[in-house]
Amino acid sequence: MSATVISRPSSRTQPTARVRTTPLPVLKGRSEARRKARAKQSALEHVIVAAMGFILLVGFVFMVSSLMGNVMLEKASRDTRQDMRRLDAAGKAVAVLSDEVDGLSQSAALEKWAQNHDFYNPQAQMAIPPAQMTDHVQTPQ
Secondary structure, X not given: OXXXXXXXXXXXXXXXXXXXXXXXXXXXXXXXXXXXXXXXXXXXXXXXXXXXXXXXXXXXXXXXXXXXXHHHHHHHHHHHHHHHHHHHHHHHHHHHHHHHHHHHOOHHHHHHHHXXXXXXXXXXXXXXOHHHHHHHOXXXX
């Protein structure tokens, strides 16, 4: 014997909508309590909360900008002190170099340097004694 399933034809061709006779349970929780609290909040309280937030934001921005200003001021002061030290060192170096240039620009120092480096003055070697110059120089008449 074999077991075969015989299906019955369905008498319903379209599904019908079920109608619920009992109402859905109302859940009272935090969300409803919050809604009620917000509804009771007056406009003045809303303005006060917004003003407090604004004051806190302005205070935070003021403190941060003051700190940044002080940091930049200290950096400028440190840079100024460093620049003044460098200026003093440069002034001392210029003074030393100026003294050396003054010492080297004197004719005696130049002649001594030339002799030490085997230079000679060609005009000094070709110089004619004053007694002989009268013979070679024509006097204007």
